[in-house]
Amino acid sequence: MKKLINSPENLVVEALHGMEAAHGDLVKAHFEPNYLVRADGPVKNKVALLSGGGSGHEPMHGGFVGKGMLDAACPGAVFTSPTPDQMYEAGKAANGGKGVLLIVKNYTGDVMNFELASDLLKADGIDVESVIIDDDVAVKDSTWTAGRRGVGTTVIAEKICGGAAEDGLSLKDVANLCRKVNAQGRSMGLALTSCTVPHVGKPTFELPEGEIEMGVGIHGEPGRTRMKLKSADELTAMLMEPIISDIPYKSGDEVLLFVNGLGGTPLLELYVIYRKAAEIAQAHGLKVVRNLVGSYITSLEMAGTSITMLKLDHDMKKYWDAPVKTPALRWGL
Template sequence: MKKLINIPENVVKEALAGMAAAHGDVVKVFYNPNYIIRADAPVKGKVAIVSGGGSGHEPLHGGFVGKGMLDAACPGDIFTSPTPDQMEAATKAVDGGAGVLHIVKNYTGDVMNFEMAAELCRDAGITVEAVVIDDDVAVKDSLYTAGRRGVGTTVLAEKICGAAAVQGQNLQQVADLCRKVNAHGRSMGIALTSCATPAAGKPTFDLGDDEMEIGIGIHGEPGRQRMKIKTAKEIAAMMMDAIVTDLPYKSGDQVIAMINGMGGTPLIELYIMFHEVAAICKARGITIARSLVGNYITSLEMQGCSITLLKAEADLLALWDAPVHTPTLRWGC
């Protein structure tokens, strides 16, 4: 499969160098171990927020480092958890004395390595809280997890908690807020094609030209079922039924709705999906108060999308609307 790379072994390092060159006013990049911090870190007296995960999901997480969102991100190798020394170094680099929140997607390696890093940081005198995001309604256990996977709600939690930290909320308040976001968020994804890691150079899994995978994970893990391709209306109906009935969402609820591309889906198709999601929400009496459409948690060049709904009252909406300035999300600054 064709890729714009030099050699597979250098993909992550060279991508980080490109991010540093493109967004040096917003972030700083460090190597050996690899991590990204906001350009003005550490911010004294502010709770710092750190996240991370395997590379190949860009802009997650490095694209969300900056004012009003993450203080640091730890990029692992492609589809591979970052190591404890990355997380330890990043945490120490951004600690401003008010403690550090780790936002962790529920993948076994991520959870284990963040726990190890948190203990190392606590031994060094840094107060660390961790919240695990597990919002995927598709499957309970997968190749990478014990329990539900962490997916789209991660982005919304990073933005909302980042705003709360800027407002001066303490570590316990920001951590509790993150748990609230996780409890009120639900996601599900589908794939129309597989993806190919740079090292393998071939598709991660086989999917027929007329097939789609329902409930796919962001590493290409199998979902609920494989079936013949359907229309956008039919796909949205299946995904939304699983999402809305899980919380459940009800008439009168307000939500933040994110239609996320998996890396290879044209924006025109994502807007078609949003149109269908909006119609379903309207029919159910659910108000889309805020929206996000685009590539935010990808799986290399996979074609497909995910839907995330976050039940959001006025407090969460105000934090969502607060200023943010990162390589990927920018408003109000």
């Protein structure tokens, strides 16, 4: 294992110190329990957005704390859900009196820990709503699995709901908007390489030269199938087809197209993917009216990409365009 770390045990805490050192105008770090909050928070009379998850997906979620997006983020150990005490303390610190929305990616551990945190916050008299993001079409959605994983739509939901919260919407309305974004967003990813969890020290899975994992999860969970590497255009089509057919999206729909890097894939290649993904969307009659290209929800140093598509409505477009100022996303200010 070759990594720029001092020790696996101190990795997350040292990174939080670094985030604060780099972005102290935007975020404040708290330790034991670990969380990040807006430097100018809590914001009075605004619904507070709290998310969190295992570390290793940066910039998600800590990089999205700031005006127009999250009020607090709780990082767990690498690929491990944060704990209820973190979420509870972060929720209390972020609450501006209008309640707290918990945005939870659908993983068994995350869901259970956020459930406990929700109970703790409610016991303090704080209004809490939880929305579970489950947008990964690679997973069969049935009672026989833990359900679809939460992936790329999470980033978009945090941005859109952050805009809505700044606009003064109630907790219930922000939560319902978040549920709608989740219902209209779909994602799928592929990996060219595995990733190495620092405290494990060896790759999470073996992927022979010339093979890819189609439908990979953001923790290196296996996907639908393992197959030979193909051209970027062919692989983009293999990601787009299951996404488009899942909702299904209809001709004339306005969409946001998000091409994401998993950590080890250069932007150069992501634009090659975007070019083809947009072409495929257009061929289906979809209007790509918003987009995002870059590495925003990663899986350590994994090479690969994920595509997310969201069917937009008027409010979603408005809140996507609303000003945002966070370490990782900034516009309109």
